[in-house]
Amino acid sequence: MTPDFWIERWQKGETAFHQAEGNDLLPKHWPALKLAAGSPVFVPLCGKSIDMAWLAGAGHRVIGAELSPLAVAEFFREQGVVAETRRVGAFEVHSAGPITIWCGDIFALPADATADVAAAYDRAALVAMPPTLQGAYAKAMRALLPAAPILLISLAYPQEQIAGPPFSTPLSQVTALFGATHDINIRETRDGLEKSPNLKARGVSRLDEAVFVLRPKGS
Known part of the structure; x- marks a missing residue:
């Protein structure tokens, strides 16, 4: 899966992963991170997620990383x-x-882009990566955020479907x-199939949506 794959998805409007209303699990579980007011936060593979506006409205400085120039342009236009x-x-x-969005390959993101980040929010980054790239992504996140917790929303379903x-x-x-x-x-696991009609239409019979807080050990 190359960068061109995602750029083409945005160009063709094949963005069923985008949640126009934001994700309701974010305001429910974000307080668990207990961040200070004004803390900078990182949103990897942010697309044009309305969740960035929610985080900014909660008093945070938001740093996003996104590959598609179209997604970045649409985010600011829609705001x-x-x-x-x-x-x-x-x-x-x-x-x-x-809100600041770095448009380019997250694997090349310079460390100073996230130098003062206090936490990260990952709703659609890890699950967008095939298993062959997830290890590299996790390594990149550990390097970019050595002491910052991550609020991670993950999906689990029968992959063979x-x-x-x-x-x-x-x-x-x-x-x-x-x-x-x-x-x-x-923090929570719920049935996510009804909120994911695209996956249901594609043939997924069961979908677990889970919320994790990942805290660096010793932090």
């Missing part, structure tokens, strides 16, 4: 703001108010990726 743009290495960095993305990423996979470096707390 009704004009972003300032600057070039930083291989990235176009778009900023408006408390459809070809991802999203990819089934159950507790066992989350533990394999982060268990050596993070304490893993499962």
Whole structure:
């Protein structure tokens, strides 16, 4: 799965993963991180997620990372703001108010982009990665956020029923990726199939949506 795959998905409007109303699990579980007011937060593979606006409204400075220039442009347009743009290495960095999005390959994101981040919110990044890339993604997140917790929303379903993305990423996979470096707390698991009509239409018969808090050990 190459970067062109995701760029093409956005160009074709094949973005069923986008949640126009945001994810209701974010406001429910974000307080568990107990962040100080104004803390900067990171949203990997952010797309045009309305969850970034919620985080900004909760008083955070938001740093997103997104591969698709179209997704970035649509986010700021839909928020009704004009972003300032600057070039930083291989990235176009778009900023408006408390929200900054680094447009480019997350695996090349410079460490100083997340240097002061207090936490991360991952709803659709890990599950967007095939298993062959999830290890590299977890390694990148550990490098970018060595001391910051992650609120992770994951999906688990019978992987043989459809070809991802999203990819089934159950507790066992989350533990394999982060268990050596993070304490893993499962906050909620629920039936997510009714909220995922696209996956249901594709043939998924069961979908567990789980919320994890991953805290670096010793932090």
